[in-house]
């Protein structure tokens with residue numbers, strides 16, 4: 127059975143794309159057939175951080191009805207299948223997010239996990255990935271604006287009949303900061319899946335077009351990603 131997981135936040139810049147690229151890569155490493163898809167059609171970053179930013183066919187062309195989804199799938203780290211979005215504004219304008227659900231149906235039987243990197247915000251294209259997922263994972267930072275936006279995203283997901291799996295707290299100073307964890311858990315009222323530390327290697331890895339779990343596997347953030355991948359998805 128395939129599980130569709132949307133990585134969402136409400137606020138931009140919390141780490142959705144970073145989480146998608148790294149968790150997706152780790153799941154593939156553990157032999158899960160994993161697809162990661164960039165549904166952030168306006169600010170497409172997933173391809174950028176994986177060195178797949180100049181692909182001829184992307185989700186843009188698929189959502190414009192000009193290409194088949196299977197022509198927009200590229201191999202990423204550890205064999206993860208990546209569906210990038212395009213960088214052009216023209217492509218964004220021509221994409222119809224309402225086609226996402228049908229496209230998902232075309233690929234869902236081919237993988238164990240389909241992870242969707244959601245856009246920020248609660249526009250039409252932002253809420254579709256919340257509604258079509260089996261579960262939504264919120265990515266928040268330990269600051270009040272990000273937590274409030276995460277809460278809003280949770281409420282919208284539930285209003286649409288979706289399910290929140292839990293929240294990842296990204297960019298914490300210390301991953302053993304129980305006070306922060308408990309506080310955020312109380313406000314969001316969802317399980318905390320894990321905490322990822324602030325780590326300069328995240329940005330260095332992105333600049334190298336490689337996820338940190340591949341480029342700097344012994345770094346603190348990589349350790350945290352590995353723990354989350356094994357605990358969340360049940361990999362031993």
Ligand code: ADP
Nearest residue numbers: 138139140141142143144297323324325328329
């Ligand atoms: P989003 O997809 O939610 O907009 P990104 O994943 O693109 O967010 O992350 C935003 C920025 O923060 C990027 O420059 C990324 O390298 C950086 N970043 C994300 N997580 C961390 C972290 N744990 N430590 C340091 N920098 C991070």
Ligand code: MG
Nearest residue numbers: 142143166171
């Ligand atoms: Mg992003």
